[in-house]
Amino acid sequence: MRATHLLSALVGLILAAAPAAVAAETFVVAVNNNDRPFGYVDEKGDLTGFSVAIAKELCKVLKAECTLTPVPFAEFVPGVAGGRFDFAVANVLRTAEREKLVDFTVHYWRSSSSFVGKPGVVTEISPAALAGKHIAVQTGAMQERYLRKTYDGIAIIDAYPTNTERNAALIDGRAELMLGSTISHFAFLTTNEGQGFELIGDPMFEQGLGGEVGLPIRKGRDDLRQRLNDAIAAIVRDGTYSRINNQYFPVSIY
Numbered sequence: 001m002r003a004t005h006l007l008s009a010l011v012g013l014i015l016a017a018a019p020a021a022v023a024a025e026t027f028v029v030a031v032n033n034n035d036r037p038f039g040y041v042d043e044k045g046d047l048t049g050f051s052v053a054i055a056k057e058l059c060k061v062l063k064a065e066c067t068l069t070p071v072p073f074a075e076f077v078p079g080v081a082g083g084r085f086d087f088a089v090a091n092v093l094r095t096a097e098r099e100k101l102v103d104f105t106v107h108y109w110r111s112s113s114s115f116v117g118k119p120g121v122v123t124e125i126s127p128a129a130l131a132g133k134h135i136a137v138q139t140g141a142m143q144e145r146y147l148r149k150t151y152d153g154i155a156i157i158d159a160y161p162t163n164t165e166r167n168a169a170l171i172d173g174r175a176e177l178m179l180g181s182t183i184s185h186f187a188f189l190t191t192n193e194g195q196g197f198e199l200i201g202d203p204m205f206e207q208g209l210g211g212e213v214g215l216p217i218r219k220g221r222d223d224l225r226q227r228l229n230d231a232i233a234a235i236v237r238d239g240t241y242s243r244i245n246n247q248y249f250p251v252s253i254y
Contacts, residue, residue: 025064029055030079030088033070034162037187037248038091050248054108055089057240061231072161074140077101080216087217087228091181093142094212103219105228107212108241109183109253112203113143116170116185117177118196125201130155136166136175142208143179149207170197183253 031052032039039049047068059066071079076088081101093111094104115125115135122129131154137144139159147157158175160166163184169175171193182203188194204210215232217225235241236254245252 025062027059027062027064027066027086028084029059029066029068030071030076030085030090031055031068032073032090032163034164035073035091035184036163038184039070050244051089051091053244053247054235054241057235057244058089058228058231061234062227072140073138073163074161076140077216080218083218086221086224087215089215091141091184091213092216093208093210094214095142095208097208098216101219102216103221103225104212104214104216105225106232107214107254108232109213110211111213111253112182112205112210113146113179114182114185114203115177115179115200116188116197117200119198121176122200127151127154130177132156133177134158134169134175136160136169136178138163138166138180141180146207146209147179167193183249187248 031047032049033041033047035049035051037049038051039047042048047070052068055066055068069085071085073090076085076090076092077098078101079085080088087105089108091111092098094107098104115122122133127150130151134156135147135151136158137147137160139161144157144159147155151157158169160169163180166178166180167188170178177200182199185199189197189199215228217228232241241254242252245254
């Protein structure tokens with residue numbers, strides 16, 4: 001056998017024995033882009049925020065290529081349940097009602113809800129005090145469900161697709177109050193637009209207004225849920241979670 005033929009044969013044997021390249025696992029991840037500081041578009045046009053950063057770090061731990069897809073809040077649970085998204089990293093409170101539709105990972109932060117308004121306009125949160133008042137809330141959020149259950153026929157409940165639109169209703173006077181995540185409200189109150197507003201009443205936890213926020217996953221994907229649980233534990237353990245937390249919040253929300 002000529003030397004060139006021998007060399008070709010050896011190369012062929014080496015290539016045949018080499019393991020095939022394994023494509024990276026891919027996930028479509030739902031996030032928010034209108035909920036500062038959790039998910040929003042910054043001045044450079046980049047998608048950023050606490051939940052966005054957490055999503056990216058989880059995907060690194062999973063060694064997966066993730067496509068972060070911004071969608072309105074109301075689409076998170078049905079989108080995951082219907083298979084449009086593999087999971088969501090957003091402010092989806094774990095509730096018994098939602099657990100009928102999707103499974104959840106362990107929590108990645110804990111939430112409460114608060115009202116925000118102008119000082120002196122509304123001084124207490126009671127049916128009498130809120131009678132006839134416009135209250136802005138995000139469509140599909142547990143806060144909307146609470147308002148419609150508690151104040152329907154008493155207050156005027158205005159639901160908006162995004163927190164940005166909800167905030168705008170308060171800023172321009174279309175609403176006297178808004179109800180949402182206490183942590184999100186803190187971020188709003190530190191902006192120029194948030195000056196002149198304040199938290200009204202105490203943070204609320206009951207009736208689905210506070211508790212554990214996990215990652216919704218389609219039912220039956222127990223392996224992915226466990227891997228995400230492990231990934232959340234890993235970024236908490238190695239300090240990555242604290243670094244991201246401290247970038248956006250003055251206290252730990254874990």
